Every structure is written in structure tokens, then in C-alpha cells.
Amino acid sequence: MIAGIDIGSRSIELVCLEDGHITLTRRLPTTFDPRSQLLKLIDGLQLDAIAATGYGRTLASQVLSDSGERVVETLTEIKAYGLGVSALVPEARTVVDIGGQDTKAILLNEKGRVLKFEMNDRCAAGTGKFLEHVANVFQIAIDEFGQYALQGTEELTINSMCTVFAETEATSLMAQGHSPHNIALGLHASIVKRTVNMIQRVGMKAPLVFAGGVANNPCIVALLAKALGEQPVIPDNPDMVGAYGATLHSASQGI
Amino acid sequence: MGEASYREMWEKLDLDLSAHDALLEVLGKFYGDIYMSQQGRLQGMEYLDFVLSEVHGLRIKELQDAKAEGRKIVGTFCVFVPEELTLAAEAVHVGLCSGADAGTEQAEKLVPRNTCALIKSFIGFKLAKLCPYTESCDLIVGETTCDGKKKAYEAFAEHAPMYVMEVPQQKRDADRALFKAEVLRYKDEMEKLTGKTITAETLKKSIKTVNDRRRVLQRLSKLRSANPAPISGRDALLINQVGFYDDPIRFTGAINALCDQIEQRIAAGEGVAPANTPRLLLAGCPMAVPNWKLPYVVESAGAVIVGEESCIGERNTRDLVDESGETLDDMIDAIVDRYMRIDCACFTPNEERTDNVVSMAKAQHADGVIQYSLMFCQPYEHESIKVGKTLESEEIPALSISTDYSMEDVEQLKTRVEAFVEMLK
Ligand code: SF4
Ligand code: SF4
Numbered sequence: 251m252i253a254g255i256d257i258g259s260r261s262i263e264l265v266c267l268e269d270g271h272i273t274l275t276r277r278l279p280t281t282f283d284p285r286s287q288l289l290k291l292i293d294g295l296q297l298d299a300i301a302a303t304g305y306g307r308t309l310a311s312q313v314l315s316d317s318g319e320r321v322v323e324t325l326t327e328i329k330a331y332g333l334g335v336s337a338l339v340p341e342a343r344t345v346v347d348i349g350g351q352d353t354k355a356i357l358l359n360e361k362g363r364v365l366k367f368e369m370n371d372r373c374a375a376g377t378g379k380f381l382e383h384v385a386n387v388f389q390i391a392i393d394e395f396g397q398y399a400l401q402g403t404e405e406l407t408i409n410s411m412c413t414v415f416a417e418t419e420a421t422s423l424m425a426q427g428h429s430p431h432n433i434a435l436g437l438h439a440s441i442v443k444r445t446v447n448m449i450q451r452v453g454m455k456a457p458l459v460f461a462g463g464v465a466n467n468p469c470i471v472a473l474l475a476k477a478l479g480e481q482p483v484i485p486d487n488p489d490m491v492g493a494y495g496a497t498l499h500s501a502s503q504g505i
Numbered sequence: 506m507g508e509a510s511y512r513e514m515w516e517k518l519d520l521d522l523s524a525h526d527a528l529l530e531v532l533g534k535f536y537g538d539i540y541m542s543q544q545g546r547l548q549g550m551e552y553l554d555f556v557l558s559e560v561h562g563l564r565i566k567e568l569q570d571a572k573a574e575g576r577k578i579v580g581t582f583c584v585f586v587p588e589e590l591t592l593a594a595e596a597v598h599v600g601l602c603s604g605a606d607a608g609t610e611q612a613e614k615l616v617p618r619n620t621c622a623l624i625k626s627f628i629g630f631k632l633a634k635l636c637p638y639t640e641s642c643d644l645i646v647g648e649t650t651c652d653g654k655k656k657a658y659e660a661f662a663e664h665a666p667m668y669v670m671e672v673p674q675q676k677r678d679a680d681r682a683l684f685k686a687e688v689l690r691y692k693d694e695m696e697k698l699t700g701k702t703i704t705a706e707t708l709k710k711s712i713k714t715v716n717d718r719r720r721v722l723q724r725l726s727k728l729r730s731a732n733p734a735p736i737s738g739r740d741a742l743l744i745n746q747v748g749f750y751d752d753p754i755r756f757t758g759a760i761n762a763l764c765d766q767i768e769q770r771i772a773a774g775e776g777v778a779p780a781n782t783p784r785l786l787l788a789g790c791p792m793a794v795p796n797w798k799l800p801y802v803v804e805s806a807g808a809v810i811v812g813e814e815s816c817i818g819e820r821n822t823r824d825l826v827d828e829s830g831e832t833l834d835d836m837i838d839a840i841v842d843r844y845m846r847i848d849c850a851c852f853t854p855n856e857e858r859t860d861n862v863v864s865m866a867k868a869q870h871a872d873g874v875i876q877y878s879l880m881f882c883q884p885y886e887h888e889s890i891k892v893g894k895t896l897e898s899e900e901i902p903a904l905s906i907s908t909d910y911s912m913e914d915v916e917q918l919k920t921r922v923e924a925f926v927e928m929l930k
Contacts, residue, residue: 305920325923325927326923326924326927327920327924328924328927329924329927352917364924365928367921367924367928369917369920369921369924370917371907371914371917
């Protein structure tokens, strides 16, 4: 059995492959103790090879090889998403992934190779963390926040991209009597605006695949479709794409 | 020479000793992690290791000895300051590094926050009393290559003996005439500072000295085009960095010896990395000591750097001063011609630089180019867009990075650089 692990800032995903088929997926929150979460995730499994991606890839590789696992290859999220997406949607030419703390736009060639990519630097403006933070302020579960924002009827403009200042802005809009649904919609729109910029910077080619955890948010998906003038393709379990890509990488390295 | 006498020397230079100790400790650790951990280094690098370990010790002692003999120390921040004239007036010419995040908060009292890290660093080093080179200088020469520096020198002049020379921003005849006037003004200033007259004879000799150093660095650069790469980019960068403050004649000798070793390596088909390792060219802003962040990230990502299109690299060594002049005036003209060929991003238009990036990428057999600029550096951040387009049309993969001396973006940098390297494999 071959495994791929995507260790992100928010969650860790595991995908296992046997004879070319996905036989197992698992997922745990990263927490402040990624080391034990990681070990919990592979507990009881007999793995022949592992590849790790995500911002914790180096840590994963250390922890796993310390625990006696077969050598752990690492690859970046960019490559992992490229591999995962082109296996799931062979005709895909652009990939966007809004992750916990990074957003990436990736341009692929016909063979699924990465041609170009863009990624935000330094701060987590416009990423999954941003959404999580504002959902918290609204006291709404993150999984329901998109549905909540979709009930907005007017897209308010939120100017600040910084998580902290956007919150201040949202609070003052509330004080001005705007509906919380509209404010939530505005917050979603601000993320989409930033993401679309990035997609355009890599020179988007259709079809576009939207992967990563935030692809589960219906409001982001709807706004993205509106802004780009076409519906992004969303794979089943978009949050597993990185781990799946890592698995494929591991498989291609041979055991 | 022991540690104790260095302390006495540092004390005399009025350094903040405890802050300085802390700096040396960080530097030492940094150096160990980034340099000493490399495998398969050349023996000749021991010279560099030694020079760097004595960067605040022996070399400063030499500067103090030179001062005791009545020589003057001139510090510069830019390759536009004609070192030939400094040396012809028998002064010592040192590049001031400003490659570390130090004294930033103090610097921000003199310059705005959105100023590049290099400027903040040289001001920070001065205000925090950390740099024995800055403190040893009898004169610090600035230039008008960018607005950030230009304005920063005004503030800096209140803390250090400053002289500013004007560098034009175009390359027409009138600009050449202006620059020639500035070179002559610099000559007068050097004569005034040292009390020595620059003669055709002394200038001829110093032109040769500086050219020789350029020649040996050109030799090194050529050798790096070999596959497998015979020397790491980090080591080559270090050589270029040390070239700014070491004694030029000693340095030239040591690097020539190192190049002999490299030739043997190449003949034996050996390298620092296997033959199919992705080769990258770094292009853009200068990287002063100890700004090793990006080269370290790049080479840890499984690539090897085969050239620096930078002032701490090719821009400083590409052109020689014509050595055929016999009169002082001929030689001054030759100096002006040589310096006016520098393709700093402060010039407009500046097609030469784009052409140079492309031809260097080809000459060094680079698989890709990483454009590096310091955040808030208008000239190079602008050029990275323009140069990026040309590289794209030449089908040379490129990645643009804008960063500073802090470590806060290291994780993102790693991901980007690794993804770029994966793309090339
Ligand atoms: S980049 Fe321009 S300003 Fe900076 S050192 Fe080089 S020539 Fe001087
Ligand atoms: S890095 Fe850019 S902004 Fe900073 S001093 Fe050099 S040219 Fe000026």
C-alpha cells in the first residue's frame, strides 16, 4: 500500500493507493501537535512508501522516518495539486487551491505538468484562515458559513484584505445597520477578488479545477463562477487532492 | 592576534560590544549552517572561511594598521564608485555590506518604513554601532542611484562623514559628460582626503589591480558554466562578497589558486552536485554579506546556482577598464567608459540588462532564472516584470521573488523555490 499525506496548517489528509485504486482516506485536524496527529493517522497501516506534501512536509518526513516508515519523499503542494488534479480531471489546464494559509494558482500543460504558478506571500489574507476567522466572528460553523453568505442579497465591499482589519470593517458595517448576510457575502467576495487576480496572473486556460478545502464553500464557488464567467470543475473530496497527488508521486517513484 | 586585542580594538572603534558579540554569534552560527555543512567543498574555500571568520578581526586590524600609517579608509555601497581612484590615492576601498536585519527600529527613525532592507541595514548598523568597517571609515561615498539611497544619505550624513557622487540615469552624451565631471570631482576629493596626488603612474597601477580582480572573478564565472557545476552558488557568492572588502591583490592570488583547483575538478568530471541537477541563475539586486537566505533556500531545494547577475557578481566584473591609456586624461576617459557600461536598473532605458540576463542564462547553461529583488526596491521590482516577459518569450523558465532580510517568509520561499525546481526536473 502506498500513501500520500498532505499536512496543512488546518488539517492532515491521508490517501492510500493499492493497485492504482484509492482504498483508504483519512483526515485529522492538524492541531498544535501535528507529530502525534500524524502518527495517529497512519496507525495500524502497513505502508510500503509514503510521500508528504503541504507546509508540514519536512516535518512529516522526519516524524515518519523516525517512526521507521519507508523513506518518505517530499513534494510541494504545487506539484501535488498538479498531479492530483490531472489524474482526476485529465483535461484540466488551470488549478486553483485556496488552502489554510496559502492560495495557489497553477497553470498545467496538456500532459499535466506545471508550467507556471502563483502563490500569496507572507500573510494569510484571502485564504482559508481568513474565512475561518470571520466565520468565528459571526459565530457560525465554518462548514455553514458559505450557505449563510449565499443568503445575502447585496454584495457589500470590504476593502481590507487583512484578517484583522477586515473584521474591524465588518463590525463597522454592522454598526451601520447592514445585514450580516450581506456582510458575509462581501467578505466572501473579497477573497474571490484576490483569487481571481492570481488566476489571471498565471494566464488562466479553461477548464479550471478548484481544489482544496475551500472548494466545499458554495458561496466562494458561486462567486468564482460569476467572476470568471464559467463554472469551475470541483473534484469529489476537493480537500483530498493534495494527498492524492502525493500518493501518485510516491507511486511513480517506484517502491 | 587574540580575541582580547580585538576587543580592545572594537572598544576603540566605539562599537556596542554586547550587541556586537551577539551579532558575531549569530553570524558564526549562520555561517556554520549555511556554509560548513556543504559536502565536497574545495580546499581553496578554507581561505574564504578564514577571511570570513576574521571579518571583524584580522581585516579590521589591517585597516587600523593602514590608518596608523596614515592611509585613509573609504567605504562605499555601490559598484559605481571608481575604486581605481581610491587606490591611486593610496586609500583603502571597502564595500560596506549591509546584508543583515540589524538596528531596523533605529533606522526607521531616519528613513520611512517602506524603504528597502539594504538601506535600513546600513543605517541600522551605524546607529546600533555594530559595524567595525563603517566605524573605521574616514569617508563614506554614496551615489544617487535610487531615490531611497539618495534621501537616506541626507539623513546618514548627520551620523557619518558622507560624500555623494551623482550617477546619471540615462546614457546619452550629456550624461557621460556629467559622469566624467563627477569622476573628476571624486578624484579631487580623494586627493584632498589623502593629501596624495593621483598620477598617471599610480592610476595605471590601480587600474591593473582592480582589473586583475575582475579578471579572476570572470575566470571563476566561466568555470561555473561547466556541468556538473564545480562549485556551489553559495561559495561563489561568498567569493564575490569577500572581494568587496579583502585586500585586492591577496584576494586575486587566492582566487586564482582556487580556480586552478576548480579546473582540476572539471577535468576529473567532478562537481558539487550530480550532472543533472537543475541549474539556476540569480538575477537582480545585490546580495551583501550575510544575505545568504535565498541562495541557501535554492540550493537546499536541490538546485545549484551557476551565476549571479548582480552587483555582487557579474555586473561588477563583466567589464574591464581599458588598460592602454598613458595619460591621466586617457585613463579617466577609460574609467568613465567602463562605469557607464554598468547596467544598473536605475538607468532608463536599460535594455542592456535584459540582454545580459538572457545571455548569461545561456552562457552558464542555466535551466531557469530566479529574479531577486528587495522589497520596496523600485528599480529592480520594475525590471523583474520586464525581464520576466523577455525570459518568457525566450522560453527560459523564471520565478520572481521579492523579499527582505527577515526570516518570516522562509517557509513560503521554500515552497515557491522547491515548486520551481520541481518544474524544471
Ligand atoms: S544595483 Fe545599482 S545602485 Fe546597487 S550597487 Fe549595483 S550599480 Fe549600485
Ligand atoms: S535595493 Fe533598490 S531601493 Fe534599495 S538601495 Fe538598491 S536600488 Fe535602492
